[in-house]
Amino acid sequence: MAQTEHNIRLTSAEMANLWTSYISDSSFNCVFKHFLTKVEDKEIRPILEYGLKLTEKHLSTLKQILHHEDFPIPHGFTEEDVTPDAPRLFSDSFFLHYLSSMGRSGLLFNAVAISTAARSDVFDFYNECLASSAEVLKKSREVLLSKGLFIRPPYIPIPKEVEFIQSSDKFFGGFFIDKRPLTAMEISHLNINIQTNSIGKALIMGYSQVAKTDEIRKYFLRGKEISKKHIEIFSSILTKEDLPAPMTWDGDVMESKVAPFSEKLMMYQVVALCAAGLGNYGSAIASSPRHDLATNYGRLSAEIGKYGEEGARIIISNNWMEQPPIAIDRKALTT
CATH class of the missing domain: 1.20.1260.10 (Ferritin, core subunit, four-helix bundle)
Structure with a gap:
């Protein structure tokens, strides 16, 4: 990750995104840890493990950037917010759909964050986050497809020719x-x-x-x-x-x-x-x-x-x- 000089201050947009990312990743860290204690499917477990490693990596990078700016590290969510021995509340297939949904949401958030980043270290961080969100979505989609759980949007006919709209009403x-x-x-x-x-x-x-x-x-x-x-x-x-x-x-x-x-x-x-x-x-x-x-x-x-x-x-x-x-x-x- 590129080094940033002290005189390059964080913009309000960068602060907002970094702060939000820390809160969000700390919550996913808790969720994935619990899901991993319950998951039984051998195809789904590696994606949850990948998601957990991503949150840990993201939190580490976020702490580095925020410490560099003397920005107080948010409290976020910790092990106190998880009950490890709680019985299963959701099925393995729900874990998979949840991962897919989080990957999709991550793409949208990180795309906005990277578009508003001025500093190179912040830009690089969200560039990595964007790629990792796409990877979560790809991995979950592949397993959803293999298990017949992927919900395809409806099919419609391919247009036969180019047409122009004749009536605005x-x-x-x-x-x-x-x-x-x-x-x-x-x-x-x-x-x-x-x-x-x-x-x-x-x-x-x-x-x-x-x-x-x-x-x-x-x-x-x-x-x-x-x-x-x-x-x-x-x-x-x-x-x-x-x-x-x-x-x-x-x-x-x-x-x-x-x-x-x-x-x-x-x-x-x-x-x-x-x-x-x-x-x-x-x-x-x-x-x-x-x-x-x-x-x-x-x-x-x-x-x-x-x-x-x-x-x-x-x-x-x-x-x-x-x-x-x-x-x-x-x-x-x-x-």
Whole structure:
């Protein structure tokens, strides 16, 4: 990794990404450690081991960069947030889908981080993270395919010729006129948002079984219902056009009532899923010209945003949320 002179300060974007990466990687480190105590499948175990080694490598590099800047190392998540002897809560196939989902999310986050990095050491770090996220996605995809668990997006015909849109009303319409068929981009986003909601629903379902605090259990149960509703809405759009909707993974949640993780870690994961969901829906809006789709995404984004804020309030009320780097309060300095 390239050496950086002291006079090259971290930008606010670099601080934000490095701080977020430390919190995130420390959480994945805990999750992968627990999953490795339960996994039985010989094809899935190596991917979990690879993911764990990545988090350890990332945390080590992040500490070096932050120490170099006298930046306080975030507390993040530690072994205190894991219960090693807790019974299995999720199946091996869920571990595989979780890895695939985390690889996909990592690609999106690291692509943004590398695009805003000015310092060479930060750029190099996120360049490595981008490659490793792609590798996690590749490894998990290969095993999903070999086991017949990979959910392929729907197939549609290849266009016979180049065509130009003749009517903007018909292309953008979706309320008071006949809806045009879905575009390939719209189908892709519906498919991926069903899959991510399915992962979230299974995760929250499991966490609702093991939560000790009544407030947090009710929060998880509400999240499960929100995910269920979003899956049904997106699936109905596909099925109305005679396109298949992806399956869900509710059956991958076991009967355990013992928490494998602290409520702090479980709450962080759920709120992080909300943030990722908002990003996915934002991308879907930009790629879905049909008015009814954009309206659905906008309405459902508001619901996710409100749910995520409620979760953040619970985290703050329990003194679990670390404050991210913030700008100087210039007004306070002049009073």
